[in-house]
Amino acid sequence: MKDGYLDFANSPMGAKLINALGLPKPLPLERYKAGQPVIQGTVLIGGGGEPQLLEALSAFFKSVGAQSLAHEKLPQWVAVANKAGLTTGRWGGNGKPGEKVKCLVFDATGLEDSTQSDALYWFFHDAARSVLPCGRVVILGRPPEECKSPRKATVQRSLEGLARSLGKEMKKGINANLVYVSEGAEGNIESTLRFLLSPKSAYVSAQVMRVGKPVGDLVAPKDWNLPLAGKKVLVTGASRGIGEAIAEVMARDGAQVICLDVPQAQEGLNAVAKKLGGTALALDIGAADAPQKLVDAAKAQGGWDVIVHNAGITRDKTIANMKEHLWQLVVNVNLSTQERINEALVSAGALKAGGRIVCVSSISGIAGNMGQTNYAVSKAGVIGMVNSSAPIFAEHGITINAVAPGFIETQMTAAVPFAIREAGRRMNSMSQGGQPVDVAEAIGWYASPASSGVTNNVIRVCGQSLIGA
Ligand SMILES: NC(=O)c1ccc[n+]([C@@H]2O[C@H](COP(=O)([O-])OP(=O)(O)OC[C@H]3O[C@@H](n4cnc5c(N)ncnc54)[C@H](O)[C@@H]3O)[C@@H](O)[C@H]2O)c1
Secondary structure, rough: OHHHHHHHHOOOOHHHHHHHHHHHOOOOHHHHHOOOOOOOOOEEEOOOOOOOHHHHHHHHHHHHEEEEEEEOOOOEEEEEEEEOOOOOOOOEEEOEEEOOOOEEEEOOOOOOOOOOHHHHHHHHHHHHHHEEEEEEEEEOOOHHHOOOOOHHHHHHHHHHHHHHHHHHOOOOEEEEEEEEEEOOOOOOOOOHHHHOOOOHHOOOOOEEEEEEOOOOOOOOOOOOOOOOOOOOOEEEEEHHHHHHHHHHHHHOOOOOOEEOOOOHHHHHHHHHHHHHEEEEEEEEOOOOOOOHHHHHHHHHHHOOOEEOOOOOOOOOOOOOOOOOOHHHHHHHHHHHHHHHHHHHHHHHOOEEEEEEEEEOOOOOOHHHHOOOOHHHHHHHHHHHHHHHHHHHOOOOOEEEEEEEEEOOOOOHHHHHOHHHHHHHHHHHOOOOOOOOHHHHHHHHHHOOOOHHHOOEEEEEEEEEEEEOO
């Protein structure tokens, strides 16, 4: 659905009025176009203590062909970058900023205790005003729960406060995210940085991601523009909305897509499958025999590589007014069904080793929502399913992760009453709703064969919504 306020705020007359009234000014967000460079601009690098990811970062910038500059408190970057064959230089100096940059990347892995947090202050104080619109801020740290010293765990945990505050302060469509990288997982960060530093992460802000040792093999794609080449991906609820966008991104990334939806949606489903050169599978996933039918379908195709559990329903009523069957229906389709399907596909070997399971939760499952007890139970349960099954599926070389969308522009949200819809659109750091493709791009990151170190993550695609923050 068209966001009239966004268009008005970016018209010459509207911009003046909005400035005068001090109203939120959403900027049209940059979105990824197939084949474009990952980073369109220069990256400013900073770090504190003895940063431990500089070599991994130099390898990454070499791989994506990005230009980098060193903040004056990180002069060692120049030598590391030169060693990797990158041209680089110093940025600003003597308290004066340098050129405008597209991204800020701060390696905080070397911070050993809170007395060293000044390094964060100097870098972001100097650079905050020098980031171009729709720029990116990425902070890299060590997972606090894996730090041996309590003081190190404390300062690493404090990074969350910085990332979340920067997400609110930066404005102009700039996001800020934190990635905790386990020791020994330094070589696994490429897929995550490609996602976060590119327009693919347009509506992802103030999130905390974890990259660990690979589950199964870490396979760098031969062609990063086609990371899913040769992969078979099942997307449920693919006839429209977010599911259609997920199927499109999977196909763009090279996958053969199996588009699933209920038989009543057959027409839309066929159209999506045809457009993407995929196949259509009309099936109600809530039916008792659905898991076995999926096992049979997967085996007939030699096994699947990725399952995206996107299909979901709402049946909103306050709990006092809700009929039992509406509770059961929502919990079954949104949660119990997914548990059954995962167990069936994994135990039958129909989801291959190195496979990916990606689930769609919701910010309702994190914050709760009036009139959505059944839905919130199902979506919070999805997070529980990710957390509890990640170690079990890891033994099969399979990752499981979830996205929790906020306000996304779909038929579902177009049906929401005007005042609530406007509140949902504006009450986030981007002052606008997300697009289905924003959810799809996050799923593309999880689905990549290079994301073996990414499991048991739940990230919100919500523009840093105030709801459930
Ligand atoms: N739109 C948002 O703002 C938003 C926010 C948070 C979470 N989500 C979640 O994102 C997912 C997609 O949402 P959407 O807005 O595109 O919804 P949508 O209603 O447009 O699409 C959902 C699709 O799932 C299919 N589906 C429903 N039950 C099914 C079943 N039993 N078997 C097979 N297919 C079934 C539907 O036919 C439909 O095509 C859902 O899980 C939803 O809960 C959406």
